[in-house]
Amino acid sequence: MAQGSSVAQQQMVRDFSTSRTRALKDIINSKPITQRAGLPGFKSRKTSLISLNYTTRGFSLKPDTTGKISIPVVWSRTLLAAPSSVRVSQDSRGHLYASFVIEAPEAVYPATQGDYALGLDWGCE
Numbered sequence: 001m002a003q004g005s006s007v008a009q010q011q012m013v014r015d016f017s018t019s020r021t022r023a024l025k026d027i028i029n030s031k032p033i034t035q036r037a038g039l040p041g042f043k044s045r046k047t048s049l050i051s052l053n054y055t056t057r058g059f060s061l062k063p064d065t066t067g068k069i070s071i072p073v074v075w076s077r078t079l080l081a082a083p084s085s086v087r088v089s090q091d092s093r094g095h096l097y098a099s100f101v102i103e104a105p106e107a108v109y110p111a112t113q114g115d116y117a118l119g120l121d122w123g124c125e
Contacts, residue, residue, distance in 0.1 A: 007058030015053065016040055050090040059086055071096060080104060 019040040026036040061083070063070070083100035090096050
């Protein structure tokens with residue numbers, strides 16, 4: 001635990017605590033097994049892909065020259081606001097992806113006519 005970012009380690013402990021609390025609450029409330037959140041398990045280093053959460057204390061979008069880890073970024077779209085957290089995950093080819101959490105500005109959309117519905121693409125995958 002002495003190596004690596006303490007922010008990422010603290011976030012992993014928080015995520016573990018949240019998932020365990022939800023699972024135990026479902027057991028106490030006698031939810032049906034099919035609807036329960038399962039207890040958190042361990043990931044295998046050999047078979048699992050990297051996935052880390054960082055809060056604003058753990059990352060910066062500015063170029064870093066202090067010798068910390070720096071990842072070159074290829075943006076798929078511009079951010080509408082400053083991010084509050086980021087999840088860095090790795091796919092099976094070894095590519096790293098960052099998903100930013102931002103406060104989206106509130107938008108008013110026109111009303112639909114008749115029985116029609118309006119669909120929105122949030123850009124989530």
